[in-house]
Every structure is written in structure tokens, then in C-alpha cells.
Amino acid sequence: xxxxxxxxxxxxxxxxxxxxxxxxxxxxxxxxxxxxxxxxxxxxxxxxxxxxxxxxxxxxxxxxxxxxxxxxxxxxxxxxxxxxxxxxxxxxxxxxxxxxxxxxxxxxxxxxxxxxxxxxxxxxxxxxxxxxxxxxxxxxxxxxxxxxxxxxxxxxxxxxxxxxxxxxxxxxxxxxxxxxxxxxxxxxxxxxxxxxxxxxxxxxxxxxxxxxxxxxxxxxxxxxxxxxxxxxxxxxxxxxxxxxxxxxxxxxxxxxxxxxxxxxxxxxxxxxxxxxxxxxxxxxxxxxxxxxxxxxxxxxxxxxxxxxxxxxxxxxxxxxxxxxxxxxxxxxxxxxxxxxxxxxxxxxxxxxxxxxxxxxxxxxxxxxxxxxxxxxxxxxxxxxxxxxxxxxxxxxxxxxxxxxxxxxxxxxxxxxxxxxxxxxxxxxxxxxxxxxxxxxxxxxxxxxxxxxxxxxxxxxxxxxxxxxxxxxxxxxxxxxxxxxxxxxxxxxxxxxxxxxxxxxxxxxxxxxxxxxxxxxxxxxxxxxxxxxxxxxxxxxxxxxxxxxxxxxxxxxxxxxxxxxxxxxxxxxxxxxxxxxxxxxxxxxxxxxxxxxxxxxxxxxxxxxxxxxxxxxxxxxxxxxxxxxxxxxxxxxxxxxxxxxxxxxxxxxxxxxxxxxxxxxxxxxxxxxxxxxxxxxxxxxxxxxxxxxxxxxxxxxxxxxxxxxxxxxxxxxxxxxxxxxxxxxxxxxxxxxxxxxxxxxxxxxxxxxxxxxxxxxxxxxxxxxxxxxxxxxxxxxxxxxxxxxxxxxxxxxxxxxxxxxxxxxxxxxxxxxxxxx
Numbered sequence: 039x040x041x042x043x044x045x046x047x048x049x050x051x052x053x054x055x056x057x058x059x060x061x062x063x064x065x066x067x068x069x070x071x072x073x074x075x076x077x078x079x080x081x082x083x084x085x086x087x088x089x090x091x092x093x094x095x096x097x098x099x100x101x102x103x104x105x106x107x108x109x110x111x112x113x114x115x116x117x118x119x120x121x122x123x124x125x126x127x128x129x130x131x132x133x134x135x136x137x138x139x140x141x142x143x144x145x146x147x148x149x150x151x152x153x154x155x156x157x158x159x160x161x162x163x164x165x166x167x168x169x170x171x172x173x174x175x176x177x178x179x180x181x182x183x184x185x186x187x188x189x190x191x192x193x194x195x196x197x198x199x200x201x202x203x204x205x206x207x208x209x210x211x212x213x214x215x216x217x218x219x220x221x222x223x224x225x226x227x228x229x230x231x232x233x234x235x236x237x238x239x240x241x242x243x244x245x246x247x248x249x250x251x252x253x254x255x256x257x258x259x260x261x262x263x264x265x266x267x268x269x270x271x272x273x274x275x276x277x278x279x280x281x282x283x284x285x286x287x288x289x290x291x292x293x294x295x296x297x298x299x300x301x302x303x304x305x306x307x308x309x310x311x312x313x314x315x316x317x318x319x320x321x322x323x324x325x326x327x328x329x330x331x332x333x334x335x336x337x338x339x340x341x342x343x344x345x346x347x348x349x350x351x352x353x354x355x356x357x358x359x360x361x362x363x364x365x366x367x368x369x370x371x372x373x374x375x376x377x378x379x380x381x382x383x384x385x386x387x388x389x390x391x392x393x394x395x396x397x398x399x400x401x402x403x404x405x406x407x408x409x410x411x412x413x414x415x416x417x418x419x420x421x422x423x424x425x426x427x428x429x430x431x432x433x434x435x436x437x438x439x440x441x442x443x444x445x446x447x448x449x450x451x452x453x454x455x456x457x458x459x460x461x462x463x464x465x466x467x468x469x470x471x472x473x474x475x476x477x478x479x480x481x482x483x484x485x486x487x488x489x490x491x492x493x494x495x496x497x498x499x500x501x502x503x504x505x506x507x508x509x510x511x512x513x514x515x516x517x518x519x520x521x522x523x524x525x526x527x528x529x530x531x532x533x534x535x536x537x538x539x540x541x542x543x544x545x546x547x548x549x550x551x552x553x554x555x556x557x558x559x560x561x562x563x564x565x566x567x568x569x570x571x572x573x574x575x576x577x578x579x580x581x582x583x584x585x586x587x588x589x590x591x592x593x594x595x596x597x598x599x600x601x602x603x604x605x606x607x608x609x610x611x612x613x614x615x616x617x618x619x620x621x622x623x624x625x626x627x628x629x630x631x632x633x634x635x636x637x638x639x640x641x642x643x644x645x646x647x648x649x650x651x652x653x654x655x656x657x658x659x660x661x662x663x664x665x666x667x668x669x670x671x672x673x674x675x676x677x678x679x680x681x682x683x684x685x686x687x688x689x690x691x692x693x694x695x696x697x698x699x700x701x702x703x704x705x706x707x708x709x710x711x712x713x714x715x716x717x718x719x720x721x722x723x724x725x726x727x728x729x730x731x732x733x734x735x736x737x738x739x740x741x742x743x744x745x746x747x748x749x750x751x752x753x754x755x756x757x758x759x760x761x762x763x764x765x766x767x768x769x770x771x772x773x774x775x776x777x778x779x780x781x782x783x784x785x786x787x788x789x790x791x792x793x794x795x796x797x798x799x800x801x802x803x804x805x806x807x808x809x810x811x812x813x814x815x816x817x818x819x820x821x822x823x824x825x826x827x828x829x830x831x832x833x834x835x836x837x838x839x840x841x842x843x844x845x846x847x848x849x850x851x852x853x854x855x856x857x858x
Contacts, residue, residue, distance in 0.1 A: 042666035042845050044630070045854050047675040047687045047831075053750030053758075055684035055815040067119050070174035077174065078164035084179035085153050085160070088114065091183075095296070104292050105264035111298045112149045115187050119143055119175035124724055124818050127172065130219075132156045137217040138191065138301035138453070139720045143177065146191060148217075148298040185295045192294055194304035194450055206288040209266065213421075214293065215280040215302040215456060216258055217719045220247050224823035254299065255279060261297060265289020270421035273456060275463060277717040280456040282306055282421055301719050302453050307445035307507060309417035311341055311378040311602055322594065325398035328352040334616040335404035336386055336609055337439040339429060340379030342371040342409035344586040348593060349392065350383055352401055358436075359407040362429065364419050370588060372413035377586030379409065381598060382442045384584025385606035386613070391582030392594055403613045406436050411443065422508070423460040430464045437470050437624070438616060440609040441514075442602035444477035444506035449549060452721055458508035459718045465513040466713040466827075471624045472514040473609045475601035476555045477506025477544045481574045484533075484541055484564065488572040494533050495652070498545050510549040512726070512793045513713050515612070515628060519543040519561025519604040520638065520657065522581055530565040532579060537638035539652040540564065541574075543601055546651045550723050551779070551791040556654040557635050559607040562599025611660050618664060623676050625830035629711040632796050633672065633832045634663030642798065645774050647786040655796050668843040670836035673852075678826035681729045681818045684750045687831065688742045688811040692851045695803055695844055702803040703838040706771060708733060709796040710814060712829035717820055723791050728821035731829055732777060732790045734813045737768035738801070742809040749813035771799035800838065 063071075070077040092112045099107070114134065118127070120143035129136055129147060133155030138146040149156060163173035180187060189201050197212075204210075222243055226236035255272055262268055266285035273280050278301070285293065294303055326349065335355065342361070345354045359369040371377035383405045388395070408429055412418055417425075429439070441461075449455065454462070461472050479498075487497040497503070509516040519540035525532035533541035541564040548554030562581045567573035580596040583603060587593055608631065615627050636642050637656035641649045666672050679685055695704075715728035724730050736745035746753070748760040775789045775797045776782030782797075789795040814831055818824075837844055 040668070042668065042671070044666065044672045044674050044832075045849060047673050048852060048854055049688060050675065050677065051686040051746060051750070051753065053684050053754070054752035055682055056749060056751040064119050064121055066177055067174045070177075071171065074164055074166060078160050081160050081173070081176060081179060082157065084181055085157060087181050088112070088179065089153060104296070105261045105289070107261070107296060107298065110150070110152045112152065113137070113184060113188070113296075113298050114147045114149050115180040116145050116147060117143050117177045117180075118145060119177060122175055124820065127175070132159055135217070135219045136719060137219075137299060139722070139725055140191060141721065146301060188295050192300060192303055194302075196447070197303060197305055204287040204290060206286065206291070208287050209284055210287060210290055211269070211282065211284050211306045212290070213280060213282050213304045213306055213456065214300060215278055215453070215718065216254065216299045217278050217301050218251055218254055218299070219277050219719065220250055221277075221820075221822075222247055224825060251279070258299070261293070262289070265292070271424045273421065273423045273427065273460065275456070275459055275718055276715055277719050280423065304450065307447055309422060309443055309445055311373070311411055311415045311443050321592070322393060324349070324392055324395060326352055327398050327400040329401045329404055333403050334438060334613050335406045335436055336613050337406040337408050337429070337433060337436045338379055338383050338386070339408045339410055339439055339441050340382050340443065341373045341377065341411035341415055342369050342379045343383045343405060343407040344371050344377060344380045344588060345369065345407060347380060347584065347586070349584050350380070350387065350405065353383075353387055353403065353405045354407060355404055358433075360432070361409045362420070362425060363409055363412055365412065369407050369409045371586045372588065373411070373415045373586070374589050376583075376591055376595065376597060377588065378411065378415050378442075378602065379407070380586040381583040381603060382440060382606045383407070384594070385603050386440060386609045388584065389607040389610040392584070393582065402610065406433065408433070417443065423456040426457065426460050426464060430468050430470055438609060438612055439470060439472050440606050441472050441508070442475045442605045444475060444509065447506065448502055448504040448544070449507045449510040451549060454510065454512070454549060454716070454718055454726060455507050456718070458511035459716060461508055461511040462513045462713075462716050465624060466715060469624050471612060471627055472511065473605050473612060474509045474511065474514045474516045475605040476509040476516050476518045478542045478600050478602070479503055479544060481542070481564070485572050485574045488566060494541055495539055498539065498543075498652070503544055505544045505546055505548060505554055509544075510552070510554060512552065512716070512723070513628075515557065515608060515631060516548070516555040516654075517601060517605040517608045518545065518555040518558040518652070518654065519599070519601045520558045520653070521563040522560035523563055523579060525563070525565055525579060529568055530575070531568060533564045533566050537657070540599070542599065546654065547787070550721070550726075551788060552723065553650060553654055553787065553789070553792045553794070556632055556794055557608060557656065557658050558653050559604035559657065561601050561604030564599065608658060611658055611663050614660060614664055623828045623830060625711040625713060625828055626674060626676050628794055629674070629709045629830040629832045630663050631658050632711070632794050633707055633709045633834060634658045634660075636662070642774070643800065645784045647784050650775070650784050650787045666845055668845045669841070670834060671845045671848050672832060672834040674830060674832045676828070676830045678828055679731065679814060679816045680824040680826045681816045681821065682824065683816045685814045686746055686749060686811055687833075688809050689833065689848070690809055690851045691806045692847045694847060696806045696808070697804065700803055702840045702842060703800050704803050704806060705798060705800050705834075705836040705838050706810070707796065707798040707834040707836075708735065708812065709794065709832045710829060711794045712827055713793065714819065714827045715821065715825075720820070723793070724817070724819060727793070727819040728825065729819050729827050730817050731827075732815055732817070733795065733831065734815065735771065736807065736809065736811040737765065737770050738805050739807050740765070740768055741807070742811050745811040745813070749815070771801055773797045773799050
């Protein structure tokens with residue numbers, strides 16, 4: 039049987055990326071430059087008033103028995119020109135540490151020297167002193183009371199709604215995030231002159247940073263201990279640290295209004311899996327073969343697994359199992375109703391159930407049982423970010439983790455949560471991949487929507503039904519659920535038809551407009567009664583899963599629904615990819631899963647914003663993800679790239695496919711996936727990431743050489759030029775999503791907001807050019823060192839609706855040999 043594997047791009051051109059956009063001075067900044075005296079006077083008045091207010095409030099602290107803080111360090115709320123946020127503009131040179139970046143250029147900051155440096159710069163600007171021009175980009179300093187603006191920007195939505203009713207004497211359990219913006223320069227190059235001296239200075243800077251971090255943590259702990267205590271470990275990230283605390287209402291108010299380095303305060307989330315039910319089905323005998331010795335081991339972070347289960351036992355390596363539940367060392371799945379982790383593990387091993395399988399069946403992977411939930415299916419007394427870090431550090435040989443547990447609340451909209459940010463950090467630094475469920479809407483709430491007259495699927499768009507923490511993580515694969523069947527009888531009707539969004543599945547978009555969930559799988563179907571009582575049930579409409587029999591019941595059944603059981607079906611696909619590409623970067627796994635996904639109901643031909651919010655990129659097909667056909671071909675590349683760099687790939691299209699006498703629809707799919715370092719104190723994708731990427735393609739009838747000159751402004755120290763008017767007259771491929779929210783079919787969606795950027799177009803075969811070229815472009819985030827980041831690029835071409843082979847013709851045209 040002929041095989042059609044994915045093929046590696048055979049060529050790459052590297053150069054300096056052409057900077058598209060920018061360069062124009064903002065009108066308000068220009069006005070400030072033209073009115074230096076007026077602008078300087080205004081800034082000085084704002085600063086002076088701010089200092090006076092801070093000094094007066096500081097004098098009253100002892101009388102009010104408030105915790106000790108530093109008078110010299112003052113919180114500040116200012117607005118700077120948003121166009122310069124990622125252009126190397128450095129607030130530290132003005133004596134200001136960024137505490138949090140808000141929208142439209144607003145910054146919560148802390149003046150570290152009682153505004154001395156800033157006032158000097160303002161005076162220099164008034165005198166037109168060289169090097170002071172950046173003061174024109176300081177648009178305003180907010181004079182309002184801290185007790186007004188700080189709670190608004192620092193508190194979660196739920197806590198802000200309760201702010202007026204905070205009782206000084208009551209205690210509150212909270213998660214608190216503290217900024218620490220002390221970046222370290224890049225490690226010196228050992229091949230360059232003066233390496234030893236530079237290395238000594240670099241190592242000293244690392245030590246100095248650690249000392250400063252400990253000092254800030256110690257002071258924060260002293261502050262909290264004045265009002266309560268820290269109840270978890272302190273988790274450190276690139277630009278911040280976070281922990282859980284129990285604190286009085288009086289302390290909470292002081293923390294939010296006066297503590298200089300706090301940037302987020304939230305209530306502690308309830309974290310759990312969803313419970314199932316018993317089903318009593320007859321025994322099903324199946325001959326099972328152990329996985330191959332070199333098969334991947336997939337970590338199941340859940341309620342434990344019934345390890346001696348006849349359908350699972352051979353996938354377990356007992357010495358690798360571990361309980362992270364404080365109260366017990368048992369790794370058993372003690373959740374009633376058939377368990378939870380057992381069902382998740384079973385869905386990884388048997389994504390379509392067992393009753394359809396032919397004997398014998400070889401298990402595809404090993405399962406690593408990592409128990410974190412108690413018998414009530416709850417995460418108790420654990421800070422989830424620290425827990426994730428411990429799991430990855432203690433399971434270095436495990437690279438794929440299924441995480442079918444969520445907060446019971448929707449993700450927050452401003453900052454990436456500590457939990458999700460830790461997943462991003464571990465993904466980038468440790469090369470692991472988390473597959474996350476997006477969370478479920480409880481049956482009782484679905485019934486409430488029906489009885490209130492809110493129709494399906496419209497009610498899914500309510501704000502409180504957006505995806506749940508930590509599914510908003512930038513680098514994880516987040517999975518929603520779709521119906522696996524349609525039902526209609528005298529008494530019941532399925533809520534939606536087959537391949538429609540499940541009635542319980544939370545939807546996107548994710549934080550900062552990211553495409554989340556990226557994919558959906560079959561997680562079961564709800565039905566609603568027709569008697570007017572709107573009873574919600576999954577009896578007879580559940581997917582087939584493996585059950586724990588610890589509390590009785592059968593070894594398998596159709597008794598549960600949830601995104602918890604859609605996610606492991608994607609973990610199965612990722613595991614199969616890991617077999618094919620055991621040494622490739624995690625980004626190739628992400629890119630190929632998304633590349634092989636397709637929107638249901640032919641929505642891929644005309645996607646809408648709602649379709650993307652419901653389904654992401656659609657349902658991943660194992661066949662499309664892992665292989666091709668004679669009608670479809672996929673190329674890929676994995677590489678490193680730095681900010682302001684461009685890398686170009688090209689495919690040659692055979693003349694036989696481009697023949698003007700033929701007319702076929704060609705589907706072109708492109709996916710870019712990448713990871714980078716992150717900063718929690720930022721609030722946009724392009725600020726959150728140390729470096730961000732996007733991709734561009736040639737246009738119809740644009741040659742490889744023309745596109746190369748357009749995309750790269752410098753190649754091997756040769757400056758390039760391109761004809762802007764000539765290129766503007768060429769037609770694009772008509773991408774469905776596009777890199778702007780006002781372009782493409784899915785208006786309101788921008789692919790560049792995400793770190794997995796897929797797009798697709800359908801064109802006529804005779805419109806194909808001799809070459810199709812693709813550029814991956816690196817852009818500045820917050821990293822000034824331009825450290826390289828990893829990415830994967832995948833490109834597929836497929837004939838639609840015609841039995842015409844293209845795989846070998848394109849492969850041969852590009853002179854690529856298939857490895858045996």
C-alpha cells in the first residue's frame with residue numbers, strides 16, 4: 039500500500055524582515071513636541087499633586103495600624119503612546135517600574151525614587167535638552183484617587199462587584215500577583231572577545247536579580263502577615279510572583295489601594311472534574327496487547343486511574359504513578375459514578391470506545407497516572423500553578439499531559455492567570471504539551487437557560503460561559519465538545535444535531551481575542567424533554583467510556599458527557615503524532631493537529647465569527663493529522679527565528695496542475711505554531727510574548743523572487759526593494775480568517791492574536807502560480823535581546839471534489855525523496 043507522509047520543506051531563505059506599518063509620529067505626541075513648555079507644566083502639576091496625596095496618606099498609616107511600606111516608592115497610573123509599547127521604549131530610564139500594562143497605552147507603574155528621575159526628564163524636555171524627546175509620549179498622569187482606579191484595574195470582575203461590601207473584620211481567601219520587572223540581558227557569546235569578563239558580569243546580574251526578588255518577596259510576606267498569612271508556596275514567573283493568602287478585609291483594602299507592586303487580586307477558584315454516572319452494561323471480552331516499548335507515555339493529571347482495570351492495566355507502569363493529593367498516597371480513582379481519571383485515561387486509549395474494536399487490540403500508549411483530585415473530584419489545598427510545575431519537574435520523561443480539570447468560573451479577561459501562565463512557561467522551557475478541556479456548563483444552568491426562554495446555541499455566548507481557566511493558556515491545545523449524534527422521538531430531542539456544539543461546552547474566544555478552543559471533539563450530547571419541563575439528560579446520549587468499578591458498576595458504559603472526555607481524544611491524536619515525530623519540537627505537534635482540523639457542516643467554505651468561537655479550527659481527523667492521500671500533500675518545517683528576522687519557504691506547482699484547460703478547486707491550508715517567553719503583567723498577545731510571529735504568502739501570479747524582495751528588506755547584507763503599486767494590483771488567495779479582524783470571512787477574528795495561526799483559502803487550479811511562497815516573520819515583543827524562539831510551519835494543498843492525484847506530482851516537482 040502506497041504511503042503519503044508529510045514532507046519537509048527543502049529550502050529556506052533567511053533575511054531581515056521588512057517592517058510593515060509604523061513609522062508615523064502620533065498626532066498627540068507631535069502636538070506635545072510642538073508645545074514643550076505647556077506639556078511639561080501639565081506633567082509637573084500632575085506629579086506634584088500625586089506626591090502630595092501620597093505623602094498625606096502615608097502619614098496616616100501608623101495611626102490606622104496599617105502595614106509598613108516604602109514612602110519613596112509611589113504607585114502611578116499614566117498613559118503613554120501605545121504605538122511605542124513594543125519598540126524598546128524603557129520606562130525604567132524614567133525611574134518607573136511597569137506593574138501592569140493596560141489597554142490603550144495605560145500603565146500601572148511604581149516610581150522607585152519619589153519621581154526624581156521623571157521630574158528631571160520633564161524639566162529637560164521643557165528646555166529641549168538632547169535625549170528628552172520621549173517625554174512627548176507621556177500623554178497623561180492620572181490624578182484621581184487610588185481607591186477609585188486601583189480596584190477597578192487590579193481586582194477580578196467578581197471581587198470588584200463585591201468591593202463596596204468588603205468587611206474590615208472578615209477574612210478572605212485570595213490569589214495575589216506581584217510584579218517584579220527586572221529583566222536580565224542575554225548570556226554572552228563564548229566565541230566573542232571578552233567572554234570571561236562578560237560572563238562574570240552576567241552571573242553577577244543573575245545573583246543580584248535573585249537578591250532583589252527575595253527582598254520583594256520578604257517585604258510582601260511581612261505586609262501580608264500584618265493582616266493574615268500566606269497559605270501556599272510562592273510561584274515565580276518571568277516578571278512576577280504569585281501565591282494564595284488569607285487576609286482580613288482591612289488588609290485587602292490596603293493591599294489593593296496602597297501596595298505598590300500588586301497587579302492582580304482574585305478569589306481562589308474552585309477546581310474540579312465533572313462527575314459521571316453508573317451504567318450497567320454486559321461484559322465485553324477483548325484481547326488486549328501491551329503498547330510497544332517505545333510508545334509515548336501520556337500523563338493524566340486527574341482524579342487517579344483504576345490501574346488494575348482489565349482495559350487499562352497493560353498501559354500502566356506502576357512505578358511512574360504518583361499521588362499529589364496531600365491527604366493520601368493512593369493513586370486510585372475514588373470518584374463515585376465510574377470515576378473521572380479512569381474515563382479520561384480510557385478515552386486516550388480507546389477514543390471511539392471498545393465495542394466496535396476487532397481483536398486483538400494493541401494499546402497505543404502508556405498512561406502515567408498523576409492523581410491531583412480527591413474522592414470528591416476536587417483540587418484541595420494546592421496552588422495549581424505550583425502543582426503543574428512540580429508535576430513537570432518530577433516527570434521529565436513525560437512530554438504530553440492531559441488536563442481535563444478546570445476552574446468552575448470563566449477565565450478572566452485582563453491578565454493571563456498564574457495557572458495558565460505556568461502552563462505556557464513549562465511548554466516553552468520544558469518542551470511539554472498540555473491538552474486542556476475548556477470546561478462545562480452544569481445541567482442545572484442549561485435548564486435555567488431553557489426555562490428563561492434563552493435558545494440554544496445563543497445562550498452559549500453569555501460572558502459567564504466563556505472557556506474556563508486554564509484553557510486560555512497561549513501554548514496549550516484547548517478542546518471543546520460537539521454532539522456525536524442526533525436524536526428525535528416523542529419525548530426527547532437532542533440539543534443540537536450531530537457535529538453541532540454540545541449544549542454544555544464553553545466557548546471562545548479566549549483572552550485577548552485568541553482563537554480558543556482551537557479544536558473540538560465528540561464529548562457527548564444532551565437531550566431536552568418535550569413536555570415543557572425542559573428536563574436535561576444524557577441518558578442514552580453519552581459517549582462510550584471506560585469506567586472505574588471501585589464503587590460497583592460495569593467496566594465500560596455510555597453514562598457521561600463533558601469536555602473532559604473530548605480532550606483525551608485529542609491527546610490520542612497527539613500521542614500518535616509523537617510516535618511519528620519523537621524528537622521534533624512541541625510546535626510541530628500543535629501545528630499538525632490544527633492543520634488536520636476542519637470545521638463541520640462545510641463551514642470551512644464560509645466560516646463565521648460564531649463558528650470560530652464555537653469550534654475553533656474544527657474537528658481534527660487522525661488521518662488528516664498524521665498522513666496524506668494522493669489528493670492531498672503536506673509540507674512542514676521546524677526552525678528557530680528571532681525578532682526582526684524573516685524566513686522564506688517556497689513550493690513549486692507542476693504545470694499539469696496549473697493547466698488553464700482544467701478547473702479544480704484547490705484547498706490551501708497554512709498553520710504556524712510557536713512559543714516564547716512570557717510576562718504576566720502584560721495584557722495583549724504582542725506584549726505578553728518576548729517575541730511574536732506571523733506569516734505572509736505570495737499573491738496570485740507573484741514570483742518567488744518578487745515575494746522574496748517584498749518580505750525581506752535585507753538578504754545577506756543586500757538591501758531589497760519592491761514595487762508597492764505592482765504588488766497592490768495582484769490578487770491574494772482570499773484567506774478565510776486573515777491577519778486583521780475586519781478582513782476575511784470570519785469578521786471579528788484575527789489569526790495573529792493566537793500562537794497557533796491557521797488560515798485557508800480555496801482557489802481554482804488555473805489561478806495557482808508557478809511558485810507559492812511563505813514567509814515567517816519575527817516581531818519585537820518585550821525582549822530586547824532578540825533571543826531565538828522555536829516555531830513550526832505546515833502547508834497543505836488538497837484537490838476538492840475531484841479524483842485527481844497531486845501528491846507525487848508536487849513531491850517530484852520539489853525534488854523531495856520519501857525516506858524509507
